Amino acid sequence: MLKFFDIIGSSLKMALEEFRSNKLRTFLSLFGITIGIFCIIGVLATVNSLQRNVQNDINALGTNSIYIDKWEYKPNGEWWRLIKRPAMKFSEMNLLEQKVPGADKMAFKIETRDNVEYEDNLVSGVQYYGFSEAFIDIQKIDISLGRYFQQADFDRAAHSVVMGYNVAEQLFINPESAIGKPIMIKGKVANVIGLIKKQGTSLINIWGFDDCIILPYRFLKTMIKEDGGNPVIIVKGRDNVSVPQLKDELTGAMRSIRKLKPTQEDNYSLNDIEPFRQATEGLFAGINLGGWAIAGLSLIVGMFGVANIMFVTVRERTSQIGLKKAIGAKRSTILLEFLLESAFLCILGGAIGILLVFIMTKIISSVFDFPIFISVGIMGLAVSICIVIGMLAGIIPATIAARMDPVVAIRTK
DSSP states (O other), X not given: OHHHHHHHHHXXXXXXXXXXXXXXXXXXXXXXXXHHHHHHHHHHHHHHHHHHHHHHHHHTTOTTEEEEESSOSSOOSOHHHHTXXXXXXXXXXXXXXXXXXXXXXXXXXXXXXXXXXXXXXXXXXXXXXXEOTTHXXXXXXXXEEEOOOOHHHHHTTOSEEEEOHHHHHHHHSSGGGGTTOEEEETTEEEEEEEEEOOOOOOSSOSSOGGGEEEEEHHHHHTTSOGGGSOOEEEEXXXXXXXXXXXXXXXXXXXXXXXTOOTTSOOSSEEEOSHHHHHHHHHHHHHHHHHHHHHHHHHHHHHHHHHHHHHHHHHHHTHHHHHXXXXXXXXXXXXXXXXXXXXXXXXXXXXXXXXXXXXXXXXXXXXXXXOOOOOOHHHHHHHHHHHHHHHHHHHHHHHHHHHTOOHHHHHXXX
């Protein structure tokens, strides 16, 4: 065991000496490895961060939730048929609560867009969400300051709002100062009771809580017609109820509520997040494959570069190899020394690539306000690739060194 560690130490020392004595040659030979690792780690880190962001956005819809809407949440060219469907009604949600035992929570949502004013400041195009009581039990909303609505706020249609961070920042400059301030929405005065925690940049931005205000459903209903607010019934299933089972229960209940005959098609849609999830997984798998293809070419070039270094190194150390063999060094020892040296050189090139990726992630994260993470698994993959490439690049030169005749090698100048 001690001998093995001695070989490792000796190989690492020789690899560093090779780099110090021939910096430019070594760096140029390792450049392919550096670019290859940069491509692999850069693509994997970026794609994993994008995928995590997108999946978090999709999960915001609820992993076991169904959205009952007149519209289908997938590409459908028959919009002219869907637009004729009746809008969802709050009264239908009340009936569903009685008819669907597999449902745990149900919430009603309506929405619109309009201006928000405070004194002389105005923010245009703000998203208004009107939710019923159970929405907070289906979709988590983090309140950084103030509070969310209480039951009394819903019961009496309180003129209160919970405000998104960006809206508060544009309206009050200092978002924290929004709490307790009276604002004007659609000609009515409302009091800001809560500030939503800043969500940050999002690719899909399903809810867009940073750029919205949230109102009790009954309060928003006093400003807009229910059927004109894109009404949706959100149903969260019980933990022991699968999505297909929940859909079956909802289908039977909705057809009964709307008194549809057996021959009539559904005039509503039951939407869940699984199609979104599958589509994004396929997309990111394709992007990862492209990154591997680009990186693979760079790694092959880098492998030949490292092999060239090792051939030159073996030729330069021929007399040293002969001397080692003459005093009893085994073939396996010589072979292992050069293989490890080749691997260490590749790890050195990979370390430069990882450093470049780290710098890139910091720049992108600061410029675009989008965090990119390099996971431990990705780092481990990079090191493993470097070791494998190093072994492959050094196997032939190391074999040549191990098979040298000690007498001939010592006489070589």
